[in-house]
Ligand code: PMP
């Protein structure tokens with residue numbers, strides 16, 4: 001008798017590190033500074049707008065590319081923030097989250113054997129997204145401990161098969177942000193090539209120390225070849241809403257939508273109605289960087305009671321800490337031990353590498369209430385004595 005057998009398209013993939021560590025945190029009743037999500041409440045006015053939208057009857061499918069009023073607001077927003085002239089009808093598609101936008105961009109452009117350059121440590125969805133589309137991931141290591149991009153190394157990785165480069169600023173997990181010199185180097189690299197760019201900008205407003213966010217929407221010459229991916233979850237403290245959007249030039253977006261319409265078709269309607277109204281009234285995302293910078297600083301100050309050493313973070317929810325003075329264990333072993341024995345969960349940065357790498361650094365999420373951060377550090381102090 002014949003039984004169906006799956007020949008896995010992702011044979012080397014297990015469960016994501018975020019799910020694994022969050023489950024371990026629950027099991028050991030640990031404070032979860034691992035997976036990136038806030039533990040403070042989101043804006044209640046925005047919640048009420050969703051409630052109202054449902055009561056007002058916005059419960060059926062909205063336009064396949066997203067609620068027109070929301071796309072219109074986004075077009076105005078990116079014009080104000082990045083001086084970008086974006087047509088809401090042809091260049092913006094609302095997606096169920098940033099990850100989906102990135103996945104769809106890869107599906108749109110990749111054919112078997114195409115190579116994609118990415119920077120390690122890399123957000124963990126990129127490589128499986130590339131491989132399931134038949135692509136080949138070509139990792140370039142960011143240089144420890146500065147995590148700068150060595151553009152010469154990138155140049156050396158370019159071949160006739162290079163189809164795309166994926167960048168991420170502010171960067172998860174390092175908190176690094178790209179500078180103008182990086183944009184210039186990227187421009188020089190892709191000029192007169194057929195290389196696409198996927199720009200993961202989900203942390204666009206979570207940026208600190210007065211650094212500007214260098215969205216690729218600012219550069220029309222680069223935007224010509226770019227899918228720019230965003231997430232509402234990060235901007236409005238509602239990661240569980242899983243809503244985002246992609247902006248791209250019309251010819252790219254046309255193909256993106258062909259994929260999108262037969263995978264998701266359209267996203268949650270009341271949330272889109274609420275966000276379109278909220279965006280019209282409020283610009284609270286403009287304070288987000290300052291709000292999170294205070295949390296980064298508070299956590300860093302608390303961590304001075306321990307022997308963990310902070311690496312710089314200029315954006316995102318995260319800061320990385322070295323623990324080489326405390327233990328010689330691998331990141332994975334040490335992160336498990338901290339959860340099981342100290343009651344604090346983190347993410348081992350080695351999980352963001354395909355190329356085996358262990359610099360003895362852990363990623364901490366500081367997007368938490370002050371009391372949560374205080375208790376976590378108290379537990380570390382008590383455990384290490
Ligand atoms: N990219 C990066 C770098 C992220 O950290 C996240 C966080 N989840 C995403 C994309 C995806 O965001 P979303 O939850 O909207 O899919």
Ligand code: GLN
Pocket residue numbers: 016018019034035036037172
């Ligand atoms: N982006 C989040 C992080 O880096 C997690 C999202 C997820 O669990 N997939 O922690």
